[in-house]
Amino acid sequence: MIRTDALDRLPVRTAVPALRQALDDRGVAVLCAPPGTGKTTLVPLVLAGLVGDGPARRVVVAEPRRIAARAAARRMAWLLGEQTGRRVGFTVRGERVVGRDTVVEVVTTGVLLQRLQRDQELAGVDAVIIDECHERHLDADTVAAFLLDVREAIRPDLRLVAASATTDAQGWARLLGDAPVVEAQGVSHPVEVVWAPPVRPVRPPHGMRVDPALLTHVASVVRRALAERDGDVLCFLPGVGEIGRVAGQLAGVPAEVLQVHGRAPAAVQDAVLAGSPEGRRVVLATSVAESSLTVPGVRIVVDSGLAREPRTDHARGLSALTTVRASQAAGRQRAGRAGREAPGAVYRCWGQGEDGRLARFPSPEIKVADLTAFALQAACWGDPDASGLALLDPPPAGAMGAARETLTAVGAVDADGRVTDRGVRMSRLGLHPRLARALLDGAAEVGGRRAAEVVALLSEEPPREYGDDLAAALRTARRGADGYAARWRQEVRRLSSVEGSGEGSGRGGSDDAAVGLVAALAFPERVARARGEGAFLMASGTGAELRDGSRLRSAPWLAVAVADRPAHAASARVRLAAVIDEDTARLAAGHLRFSGEEVRWVDGDVVARSVERLGAVELSVRALKQPRPELVRAALVDGLGLDGLGLLRWTRETGQLRERLAFLYRELGTPWPDVSDGALLARTGEWLEPELSRARRRSDLARIDAGQALRRLLPWATGEAARLDELAPERIEVPSGSRIRVEYGGEQPVLAVKLQELFGLTETPKVAGVPVLVHLLSPAGRPAAVTADLASFWRDGYRAVRAELRGRYPKHPWPEDPTTVEATRYTSARLRRE
Incomplete structure (x- = not known):
């Protein structure tokens, strides 16, 4: 018997007429209802015609979690005075409670994704409610995008409701095509x-x-x-x-x-x-x-x-x-x-x-999760880069790129990102693509049953008390009587029975070997070779460490199943792994194998080796006496990038030439060259050849004259190179007759000269139209004043400098009007003798 009193107490009933009208008019709606109003229980019953006077329809409710799906179905069945499995049922992974009279089915979003991939039309379904969409689970976002595709292409009659208690209602409304927003007011207790x-x-x-x-x-x-x-x-x-x-x-x-x-x-x-x-x-x-x-x-x-x-x-x-x-x-x-x-x-x-x-x-x-499973779903849907899917947030390009690499490595997509037959088969296993690969390939090696047992362990991490040895955890699960062991056995049965996963009798062997192989197939980048004292190096290049006391510390190789890398830690912590040997590592991570010449800049010099490795893990190494020249050249360029252009021979004059060129590029632009480190490293072929091609090691770089090489970048073709000394002279002649070096290393060219050598000069010298910054020095060569405007200094600043210095340097001339006397490098006495 329907519990009418309980139904009548649900506040969402006041919003039902508006929701029905929105779906009749537009086919889509956003339902915002506070917790406890009945949006998860009353609304599906109304839309299915089980409560009220509406027409009979078949309704699917998508929940983000199994516990919520079971609870919602049982609550609705209770409201109808029935047991689940009659008019209201549910389906979650590994459990299905429905009957021939079921018209409201509560499923997890993962189950609905699988169903859509098999039957895009959702034949027989009239309405779908995506509940708790505010939680922004990836499966829920994907379900919404797929359903909008279905409505647009083949099922415009399919009704779609996005329901939540707290959400970006307007964002969801836009996503659903300017869908009406229906709000229910709850009877909220303080x-x-x-x-x-x-x-x-x-x-x-x-x-x-x-x-x-x-x-x-x-x-x-x-x-x-x-x-x-x-x-x-x-x-x-x-x-x-x-x-x-x-x-x-x-x-x-x-x-x-x-x-x-x-x-x-x-x-x-x-x-x-x-x-x-x-x-x-x-x-x-x-x-x-x-x-x-x-x-x-x-x-x-x-x-x-x-x-x-x-x-x-x-x-x-x-x-x-x-x-x-x-x-x-x-x-x-x-x-x-x-x-x-x-x-x-x-x-x-x-x-x-x-x-x-x-x-x-x-x-x-x-925005934050591993997108490998999402990318496979999108590829199976026919949209490999997900660019055509209606999503509130686009998937990050970097995460999608990493997902594509993983899917290509396991054979789920081809080079163009299109799903393969194997990829379709993997997508239907209800597993992460890595685990699907381990199940399919592992079955051929160790048998379908044992592959299913290991994959079930990997799909839900065992309790910590099971330890960090995956093989020992398998034995514990087999004999266990706890809740985890019960769920594990249920998942093993499911995986042993799903399409094609149980194929392969395997080659026999121990449980330990089987566990290691299947784990390595799932996570080939995490096969790890021992480095001593419980430390390992994974094929990905990340270090890994086992806890003190772990029985795995003496293993030569590991297949790491679970690891995390704490913030600022140099290595990952291994939480679950299995012992393997090198042959297993080679089999599982074969796509990461590299064999050939490897010439690198290591610890300040070129190292040339013939190497075989799995990712970052070296398997064999020998010195290479005659490495290919192009590899050596690339290693030397890397060395210049890592250790700096100071590896070349830089004289003082060469350094000043570089500063002069940098000044001209900054002030005049092209055709004067950019001589910053980044620009020079990007153009090594233009200025360091042929010297770089003849070099073989660090000491050869030290013999390359950087100044001679830099001159190759001057604008010879336009004729501007001949104006270098005119536009950015190395020295400027001052009134005393001295030729003073200009320093170009700062933001403004600097001319450091004794004050007496500038007597009579009222206009500040310029280079390339830019006034130099004059550092006026005392007779002893110490700083006395700085100016970019000599006329102003003689008028306003000289008097104070003269008063301070004439007593300290009485032998030098200190005229009252320095603009009217002749510049000198000498003392007053010598001037009188001359």
Whole structure:
């Protein structure tokens, strides 16, 4: 029996008429509804015609997480007075509960992506609701882009709703083609904000690390909240490890402590969402509890202020989650959990002054995540560079380039980025392309079942207590009775049965060898050779280190499955790896193999070798006596770039020539050459030949006359080269008859000359039309004054200089009017004798 009373209490019902009208008129709509209003449960039932008087339709609801998909389906079925699997069902990876009468199906966005790739028309589906689109998960953004393509090309009748509690409504409206925005007003219960920062400073998060002092503080705030207020507590923490540590510190509290996260068993998740009529509860949860579901009984939220986001180091081939400060939008979502059923409170474990400095929204996953799976989806869709997809944020070019390289290496796309038959097959496995490659190629080597077992381990990282040895973790999972082992066995069954993945009987061999090979096939850039004392070098060029006490420290080679590189650390930390041998490394990372001459600038000189390596890992090396000249030349140019042009022979005159040319280029431009380091290195073929071609080592560079080489860059063809001494003379003759050197190294040419040698000169000398900066010196050659306007100096500045210096240098002339006397290099006495 339909629970009409419960349906009537859902505030979103007031927005239903406007939503229906928008879909009838435009076929698309953006639905903004606060948490707890029923947008996830009532709206699908209305659009399917199961509630109200609308026509019967088949509706698919896409949720970002499995826990939310199951919870939404069960809640809708409860509202209809039914069990899931009748008119409301759900499908998540590894679990499908639907029946022949199902008209509302809740799926994860990943499942919907797979479905769209197999059936772009979504035959039989009348409407799709993309729920919690504000979270900006990559799969949700991709689903939206694909569905808009489908509507435009083949299914204009397909209705599409983007639904969220907090989102950029206008941005989504533009993306959906100026879709109407329908807003539902919730019956929001007041939520009091309690600021509860730590008394003492805590270290900010970095990588996966969270300061234990902060977790201790969070546990103390939970205890405080239990003492100060009634109701259950929902505490937000960034990850499973932090949940476990806080749970351990809450032993003895007068409440049942429950843990909710994506890895928690379905039974535990269901128990939390069902509520408990007896006693109080403390629910420790990751961001899975921010939206899409209500935790009954919660009146208090304790927010650690932390979240996990993906980050990818494309240069090193390392992808991992990292701990970040949660955004303001996430903080509002979390606080809203306390006011879903009654007035509540949120205890925020940071200061009010910090709140305004937080990011407004979480980072869109497309901007920070590994895009390999996205790029394969786009290639299978027929848009390899995703340029034609309607996305709120375009994928970064660098990340797409790295993704294309990975897909090409595993054979998923061809040289032009078009998907191959193998790529299509990989995309249908419901795995990251790296793991799909490991499953397909590993099955042929070790057998389908064992390949599936290892890939299942790699697709969800085992608990830390399983250790860092992947082969040992496999044995633990096989005999394990914990929640992880149960999920692992379920995934093994799925992978063993999916299309084509179980092919291949394999060559037998030990479990350890099989685990190592499959892991190396998944992450060939991470095959690593030992460097001693627990240190390794990965093929990507990144160093890797094992923790003290690890049984893997004596391995000659490793296939690194999980590693992270903390900020400012020189090496990555290995969290999960398998022992392999060199033959396995060669087989898995064959596309990274290089064999040939290698001539480089190393430690200040040319090193020529015949080398074989896997990426950065050298397999064999021998000295090369007759390297190819073009390789030597390239190494010498690299050396000049690394160690500087000072490797050449620079006399004082040559350095001054370069400064004169730099001055002319700065003041007159072309045809005078740019002689900066970058410009000279870019034009080595024009000014350093043929000397550079004859050089073989560093000492040969030191014999190259840089001045003679520089003169090759002068504008001889135009005839301007002959004016060098006219435009930028090396010396200027002053009234005394002396020829004084001009220094061109500064921003303005400098003429440093004794004051008496300029008597009678009223106009400042110029070079290339630029007045020189005159440094007037005392008779002893020490600075006395600086001027760019001699006439002004004689008129206004000379009197003070004369008063200061005439007593110190009485033997030298100090006329009252220096413009009317003859310049001299000599003393007054010598002038009288002459």
